[in-house]
Structures are given as C-alpha cells and as structure tokens.
Amino acid sequence: MAQSRPRRYAVSDVHGHLADLRSALRRAGLVDGMDRWTGGSDELWVLGDLLDRGPDGLGVIDLLRDLQRQAPTSVHVLLGNHEALALGAHAWPQGRFGGSWLVNGGQWADQEGLDEDRVAWLRGLPAMGRAGDWLLAHSDTVGYAGWGSSVEEVNATVAAALASGAEDRVWDVWATLCGRYGFVGSDGEDVVGSLLSTFGGERLVHGHTIVGVLRHEPSPQITGPLSYAGGRALAIDGGRYDGGPLLLVALD
Numbered sequence: 001m002a003q004s005r006p007r008r009y010a011v012s013d014v015h016g017h018l019a020d021l022r023s024a025l026r027r028a029g030l031v032d033g034m035d036r037w038t039g040g041s042d043e044l045w046v047l048g049d050l051l052d053r054g055p056d057g058l059g060v061i062d063l064l065r066d067l068q069r070q071a072p073t074s075v076h077v078l079l080g081n082h083e084a085l086a087l088g089a090h091a092w093p094q095g096r097f098g099g100s101w102l103v104n105g106g107q108w109a110d111q112e113g114l115d116e117d118r119v120a121w122l123r124g125l126p127a128m129g130r131a132g133d134w135l136l137a138h139s140d141t142v143g144y145a146g147w148g149s150s151v152e153e154v155n156a157t158v159a160a161a162l163a164s165g166a167e168d169r170v171w172d173v174w175a176t177l178c179g180r181y182g183f184v185g186s187d188g189e190d191v192v193g194s195l196l197s198t199f200g201g202e203r204l205v206h207g208h209t210i211v212g213v214l215r216h217e218p219s220p221q222i223t224g225p226l227s228y229a230g231g232r233a234l235a236i237d238g239g240r241y242d243g244g245p246l247l248l249v250a251l252d
Helices: 018-027 057-070 081-091 096-103 108-112 116-123 142-147 151-163 167-177 188-199 211-215
Strands: 008-011 043-046 075-077 128-131 134-137 203-206 226-228 233-235 248-250
Touching: 018 057, 018 248, 043 128, 057 075, 057 108, 057 116, 081 096, 081 108, 081 116, 081 167, 096 167, 116 151, 128 151, 134 188, 142 151, 142 167, 142 188, 151 167, 188 203, 211 226
Parallel strands: 008 043, 043 075, 134 203, 203 233
Antiparallel strands: 008 248, 128 134, 226 233
C-alpha cells in the first residue's frame, strides 16, 4: 500500500492566541490533546508574530519550542517583526523600542517572561525559508533582498544583527520587517517574481499584511488565504487580532 505524501502547512501572526493555534493544529492532525506531535513527516511552518496583541504570547512560544524539540525536521518557525520588536524592547525598554512596543500591542506578561532561553531562541529564528516550490517569509516586503542574495545569507545577516547588541542594527531588522504591500501594484507579479528569482521557489507565502486589508473586507468576513500577484504570492494572515480567523493553510 502506497504511503500518503507528507503534507505541508503554514500559519502566521498567531499573536498570542494559543487556544486557536492548538485547535488548528489538532484539527489538522498535527498534534494530539497533550500537545504531542502526531504529524509524522508532515511540515509546519509558522511565519512569525507569535506574541504581542493577544493573551498568551509566551504560551505560543513555549508550545512551538516544544514541538520543535519533538519534531526538529518538521516544525519551522520564522522571525516576524513582532519578535524583533520584543527583543528590542527587552534590551532597550526606555528608548524608541519601548515606545514602539507599547503602540504595537506589547503585552507586559510577554516581556516579563522573556528569560534567557526564550530570548536566545527568538534571536536564532531564521527570517526566510524554502520548502519545495515555496519561498516562505513573514512580511510582504522586498526588503529581504537588502540582507543578501540567498536564503542562507539573509538568515545569517539577520542573526548577526540580532546578536550584535547594537540598537540601530536590531532596529533595522524591525523596521525592514515592518515593510508591506510589496506585491499589490500593477507590477506586483514582476516584483514577487524578481524576489523568487533571487531566493528560489515558484510562489511566496507570507503573513504580516492581513487578508482583509488586501481584499478591502472586514477581517471577520475572511474565510481563507488570498492568492494574488498573478498567483505567485499567497497571503495567509486572516487577521486574528482584528477579529478574523487564525488560518492554518495547507500549501500542498
């Protein structure tokens, strides 16, 4: 009997909504009721923004860290702008990072629980990933190209900046990941195509800019991801923090 092909899933912008994440993973058969990985060789890609805005960012971080320990080749977590922001606010709470963190939905419980282990894990998150025909990133920005000409180079550049202890370098990571709307214009297909030519892949999947904004619809009306830019970009942030759904999307 032929074995079924491994499945690949992506979710983004959980923003502390741990219960929603658990429910989505269980419905997909990726975890059981005890948070044990049951996905076998399936892949889970989490495209950043784990914390801020919602009730339990630390719980989201800890669940994903545990799943990575259980299934290190299956569970992948990328850096979002809110991870960079949280790291900056943790290191420089009285400066511009602290102010930006408050404005952007920072939660005191998240900051108070950022111990050395969690900080080290967040600093080590890659900024981009490749899986099959997919290029995966948090933000719909062309700013990634300013960090290198390969996925590996981008990830090394970002990791060095986050580990540098230099406020300006960490701020640059945060600011770059805040970029959005890179693929929505009349030249959007060409723009995302150029990014894919640089980093590889046939389609790019991202979070960050919520589907409701791209569709000009209220987030509570969103029921699924948005394919756009000639089908070469896929937006999967349903806008959970804005009253929309947390979308766990089957990519294959």
